[in-house]
Amino acid sequence: EVQLVESGGGLVQPGRSMKLSCAASGFTFNNYDMAWVCQAPKKGLEWVATISYDGSSTYYRDSVKGRFTISRDNAKSTLYLQMDSLRSEDTATYYCARILPQTRLYGSYYFDYWGQGVMVTVSS
Amino acid sequence: DIQMTQSPASLSASLGETVSIECLASEDIYSNLAWYQQKPGKSPQLLIYYASSLQDGVPSRFSGSESGTQYSLEINSLQPEDEGDYFCQQSYKFPLTFGSGTKLEIK
Numbered sequence: 648e649v650q651l652v653e654s655g656g657g658l659v660q661p662g663r664s665m666k667l668s669c670a671a672s673g674f675t676f677n678n679y680d681m682a683w684v685c686q687a688p689k690k691g692l693e694w695v696a697t698i699s700y701d702g703s704s705t706y707y708r709d710s711v712k713g714r715f716t717i718s719r720d721n722a723k724s725t726l727y728l729q730m731d732s733l734r735s736e737d738t739a740t741y742y743c744a745r746i747l748p749q750t751r752l753y754g755s756y757y758f759d760y761w762g763q764g765v766m767v768t769v770s771s
Numbered sequence: 772d773i774q775m776t777q778s779p780a781s782l783s784a785s786l787g788e789t790v791s792i793e794c795l796a797s798e799d800i801y802s803n804l805a806w807y808q809q810k811p812g813k814s815p816q817l818l819i820y821y822a823s824s825l826q827d828g829v830p831s832r833f834s835g836s837e838s839g840t841q842y843s844l845e846i847n848s849l850q851p852e853d854e855g856d857y858f859c860q861q862s863y864k865f866p867l868t869f870g871s872g873t874k875l876e877i878k
Contacts, residue, residue, distance in 0.1 A: 692807075692815065692858055694867040708866045742814060750820060755862040757805045759826065761814035 649673040649760045651743045656765035659733055669726040669743030669762055677701070677721035680746035682758060683728045685739035685767075693739070696728065697746070697756060710736075733769045740764040773797050773861050777870030785878045789847045792873045794859035796840040803863040806835055806844045810855040818857075819844065851877055 655667040667683070683695040696717040697706045705717050716729040726743055744758035774797040784790045794804065802822040807815040817826045819835035822842055832847040846853055854877045859870040 691872045692860070692869040694860075694869070697865075697867075706865050747817070747820060750862070755803050755821070756867055757817060757820045757860070757862055758807075758815070759817050761816075763814055 649745070651745065651760060651762035653741065653743050653762045653765035656741065656767045658768045658770065660771050661733060661735060661769055663733055664729070664731045665733060665767060667728040667730070667741055667743075667765060667767070669728075671724045671726065671743075671745075674745070676719075676724035679748060680751055680756070681717075681719065681726045682744045682746060682756070683717060683726075684742045684744050684758065684761075685737075686742070686764070687736075687739040690739075695741070698726070730767070733767075735769050738767060738769045740766050772866055773800060773864060773868050775859055775861055775868050775870040777859055777873055779873060780871070781874040781876070783876040783878055784849055786849055786851065788849050789845065790849065790875065791846075792844045792857050792859075792875075794842045794844075794870045796842070796861055796863075799840055800861045800863035802837060803861055804835075804837070804842045805860045805862065806833075807858045807860065808853075808855050809858065810852075813855075815858065846875075849877055853877060 650672045652670045659665045682697040698717045714732045718727045742764045743762040745760040747757040747759040776795040804822045806819040809815040822837045823835040857873045
């Protein structure tokens, strides 16, 4: 059974840092591209970042470029999101998501499994 | 960025009815569209990808179609478990963008 379990969220002051982790199990982690998607309270979904299966390629939305870093440790089957210079508008539930592999081959990114999400609140 | 304009924002329908949700892309996305269902307090679930391909395990009463830059999700024979929020997502180019969502209530 595919499982994605996020951790590391909580309350943080504006300007500070936080690191999220996503422990993966039930599939061969190093064969899959992965992503982070967030959802502000009572709002819609927003893609944050994507990383290739081997970590060689990363993509970010403009609002987090230079502040957030997506990374992975394939030996530990774990995905990370380092969030620096946090702002109040980063407050959201952050989901770790797996990229559907058969479409990734053709350059399309769809999310076939999601974690339960972890809440990040940026407030003084 | 590609804007995905989703409608309606909410709808209410009865058991057994058929409903349709639309997403209009701000430019051609060449069928690179997915639909997700999110039940209250839960993570999103992939329903449809490539505009009309049904994800494994998703009931066949869900279907997707397209006409130009307009994409539709149709749900036939509504069931109680279909209540929730529905989102479209384009995957044609970065940044990946979602529609604003449709809240479906089952009467």
